[in-house]
Amino acid sequence: MSIENIPEIFLSKDESVQDLIVYDFKMTSDVVKSKVNLSMNMFSFLQVGKKQVHFADAAVMVNREQSLLIRKGNWLWTELLDNDDIYYCKLLFFSEDRLKVFLAKHTKKEECLKDEDPFFVIENDFYIASYLDTLSKMSLMSSDFNAEMLSLKFDEIMFYLLTKYGQKFKLYLYSLISKENSPFKKIIERNVYSNLKLEEIAFLCNMSLSTFKRNFIAEYQVSPGKWLQDKRLQRAKEVLESEDLKASDIYIDFGYSNLSNFSIAFKNKFGISPTDISK
Missing domain, CATH: 1.10.10.60 (Homeodomain-like)
Known part of the structure; x- marks a missing residue:
């Protein structure tokens, strides 16, 4: 099985990798244990279907009631249809540099005393649904406006999840800063x-x-x-x-x-x- 380089596989030939990328991912058939090289940290806002990810030392399964924040790395993805003809999730990729900017501006530095999981499970709610709706509408706007707006939208979802999950989410964000991979x-x-x-x-x-x-x-x-x-x-x-x-x-x-x-x-x-x- 070949390795999929994500998000690069979603970009057109003349596009370069930016600090923030939004992509609507849809499929009409199940995919089991697809090999993925994820080069950026990624929000996977699941809306239709089920998703399982095998990490180096953990695994997680979510349905349409949940979304995931996933650390960059080599992972195995299983994506399943769920009584529908389509699997759909909105992906928001962000670079480590963009994360560092957010953390430096809006939080005090935290030392992670333990290894955090390579994923963070997010419970979908009304606010997140509204947030995703605005992301969808942004695709109709000019590219220059989109870049500025996406930066604000990234800060918005980070602030919201910090408010919702508190210190647990804050520590997870700091754990995303590069360090040695699992032995x-x-x-x-x-x-x-x-x-x-x-x-x-x-x-x-x-x-x-x-x-x-x-x-x-x-x-x-x-x-x-x-x-x-x-x-x-x-x-x-x-x-x-x-x-x-x-x-x-x-x-x-x-x-x-x-x-x-x-x-x-x-x-x-x-x-x-x-x-x-x-x-």
């Missing part, structure tokens, strides 16, 4: 029990699959495929032993596309079928 080992171990494939975890580490495998073996002295399989099968065995679940309930959660492959791998490792445990 390689941290990303691996936070996705041990996910259903992500090897190449998807490599992407979240911002590495090619071959580079990922090479670094993994240097760190763990074993191939990543075998290490992940052993860890996931051991965890699956613990789940079957301690919870009222069947193999058919959990195989997808541990990265297997069908029950047969899961059962074969399980029996090869433990000498018994997973159905023998869950009876």
Whole structure:
């Protein structure tokens, strides 16, 4: 699967990347785990459909009642239609420089004492709906007017969310200022029990699959495929032993596309079928 560079993919050939960009994103079919290189921080104001994003050490799912503020980076996006013929969200991209200008003018500097999530969930409300309506109307205005107006609209939504969410949102904004990415080992171990494939975890580490495998073996002295399989099968065995679940309930959660492959791998490792445990 190719990597989509966003927002660059939305720009025409003669357009350059600006500090603030608005884009209406629409689609008519589901997209699952699309590889995205997000080069700017981004508001995703979801209006129709559902959105799931896998980050290096977290995942989030929202519906039309919520929107997301997402940190720049390599992420996996799933976008789903929801009983409608279209998926629609309004995207507002902003550069780190533009964020720094806002923070310097309107807030006192905060030190983030802990790692903030790479996303912030926003509950949609009447004010946000009205805000998005004005953004839509701006497209009918001249480009010079739009640039000035968009700067004001960016400050407006930031002020509103600071008022709505207070210190929590303020700390999140400061966490968006560039610092070192999550360490390689941290990303691996936070996705041990996910259903992500090897190449998807490599992407979240911002590495090619071959580079990922090479670094993994240097760190763990074993191939990543075998290490992940052993860890996931051991965890699956613990789940079957301690919870009222069947193999058919959990195989997808541990990265297997069908029950047969899961059962074969399980029996090869433990000498018994997973159905023998869950009876």
